[in-house]
Amino acid sequence: MTQFDDFDKLLKEKAQGDKCTIPSNLNDKINNILKNLPEKRAPKKMKLKVMLIAAAIAAMSITTVFAGGAPHIKKLTNDFVSYFKGTENCKYDSDMPLFNTFNSSIGASITDKNIKFTVDNIAADDNFINIFYTIESKTPINMNFTDENELFKAFLSAPFLDLKINGKNTTIGNHNDIDAYFKSPKVLKVMKRFNVSQSDLPVKFNLEISAKEIFNTKGNWSILTSVDKSNIKVKSTTVKPDIKASIKLGKYKHKINIDKVCISPFSSQIVISEHVKDNNLFDTFALYDDKGRVLDVLNTDETTASNLFKTTNSFEFIKAKEDTKSITLVPINFTEKGKAKIEKAKIKNLPISIKTCNTGSRVIDKIEFNKNVIRISYHNDGVVLWDPAFIFYDKNDNELNFDFGENTSVNRATGEFTQTLESSNKNEDFSKISEIGTFTGNENLDLLKDQGIKIKLK
Template sequence: GGKIMSKFDDIKIPDNIDEVTKNAIRRGKTKKHQYKKVTKVAASIAVISTLTITTTFAVEYIIDYFNHNKQSLYLSDKNDFEKTSNNINLTVKDKGIEFTIDNISIDDNYITVFHTSKTDKNINKIDKDAYLDNLIISTYMDGERIEESSGIIEHEATYISENELKGIQKIDVSSVDIDNNDEIVFRVNEIFGIEGNWVISTKIDKSKAIDSTYNYNVNKDYTINQTYNYNNEKIDIKHNINVEKVIISPLSNTIRINEKPTKVFKDWTPMLGNSFALFDDKNNSLDVLDKGGSGVNTKTGIASNSYEFLKVDKDTKSLTLVPISFAHSVENKELEPQSIGNLPIVFETSEYGKIVIEDIKITDTEIKYTYYKDGVVPGYLTLWFYDEEGDEIDISSSIKESLDRHTGRYTTILKLEGYENDISKIRKIKKVSTFSHSDMKLLCNQQIKIDLKE
């Protein structure tokens, strides 16, 4: 198989992340991914007083970012961002670099920060990609860092000129209750490869999201029994979980689950994590997104995670959570290669679901495909490529995935440039395949019904 360099070009995984997440991220991926690590963020916020903050007011403010980044992975979220947006326009300067928070979009699940960085130096073209990666914002409330439940930090950026960068970062705030006028502190400690202190504090206004946010406090405890294979022996595990709340909001839908592991091995903590399917009251499968999760909090002994899911709205009366078990005795097989000239391509990945590829475009510089899930299909779609005779064609690439949260359409872009691919071979691609999820079983006898009552 070919090498894929990174899962999203813009994913970071913190050092302190639990094995559970690392395994969740590895699970189902048979190709090698490399992740960059994030530098740990110092917790001191005492430096705010030393920074000058300048404010400018724009009469009418539209999110400018999308005018500059027409290739944004978040284009389909643009309207939701604009509906929930607050103009911030605060600038802080350190080490000759100006950092501005232009505006933020906020609901009960996410704060999405739109920001600009400027320097008077010419940024070297060579280092551009590294700089796009390096600007990471951490968020504080009442002096405490806001715990994000996913190990994955979603962000992207785009160059405006040789000395200006605009970017966005999604910050998961589902773990805290932010009220209007609460003070939030945003902190960055590296821009353009230069370490410094850029801290901006602002009061939060969520009023634009309130009308279309539905917060359901469930707070119920459940037990799920699963059997695992560990060192060639069968181990029965009781998962004690608490379904804390469900939030249906403009920027995403999440279910928050607290889990206390009942057994811990030296190299493995068995947890349910995001190994579950969700169905609505009409029995439609709701895509559960695979973003990993954070492990057990050392203070509380509990792993608290908000799992994002799609295809639900304010009229949904209840959810049904069905645990998924993965049988180690069953092999996942490669499915029969299908011709790319014959769309849509349907792959039945298991008895519970299929992948439908609606579009696939192959050029000398990239391979781009769009698909949706019909039924229960965990994770992202990885494709293998073949010529007319059915011989596999190796490709090396970086990979970007974007998602239209309204339609449930996933788009994957494999960038082929810079990886010494043989273009004449790329042009011979005629068929694709993926692997099955035959090892997956839905534990329907242990399903949990969650009533959505405000």
């Protein structure tokens, strides 16, 4: 059984509410999706996992299409990514200009069991393969999800895809992501991101995309295309420094290896491997560029650890520029002191700066209210590790409780984050909101600059 089969089955079971026991390593892989289920926040430090996309784009050409029925192939031309045309709430809006500049239109379709699967656009670089696709059903799409999953039924309805590169399975790391919406009751639009930073892909390769089950219907949908990354390659920097280092954090000593660093206009990643002991993984650090600017490390997915084998994880970071000559990794010794508290500020006083820890602040730049949706735009000033949990209050300092689903998008060039909170109540009244608060006070970050690791990129 492949890694994808295990992941797919477990995610289906979670989406349908099955109370099964999940092995810890597989549970890590699905935590970033499950965190979007509505929940009431606890007043403590939370390492929230967010669903983000780092658009990594390349020109592509289609060669062959095959499946259980006769394929239809659209004329291959560079075109706007149709995914962005049908929704106003895409969390990847900041990436849209780059997708529209560097994508190739595929337009390959296959139909089986009265379900049509179309790969619209594909984009890839050394970090990610991004696939935009459309699924059309003869009957209205209904996966019979429970009410609690209503806000997320689009991405939970998306089928699970398997990839083969040059006819072989490839290593898929963390930072995989998915976004989806219903264009109509019978049409689902999906974007799926696969992290391939831990693989060494050639500039040109064949890519097979397949699904064995769509909308609870078993079948055979498979499309073969070829990928050419040469256009985006010239704007990217990929190095394999093979730097070995020993990091001392408290009573633990980590022996790590910097395997790879890739900086592209759409996403940057650093790949680190380690022989882990007692499940104590090295995964807490800051990054700086050669000008001393902090490069935010994203919390886009769980890391994995194994006490038996070498563990390899990818860490996504932002704000690196094409002319960056080097980056420096600074280990962080994290401790908690005292109790967490909530710092509040009136929303009329934007922008608001809240010092969340001793090394940095979170700056809330803008808050937008639109029907049952709140959008909070913020950026980090200094080194801040955890994603924020925002709380709202009325003018009398009373906490206001809403049944929110959450996702966060990020502008990788500017470092601006946008947290979108959607209420299940379509007629939600936000007029009472007067203040916003977030947790602060008990996080202490010791930046171990004497153990810093400089990685040359030029």
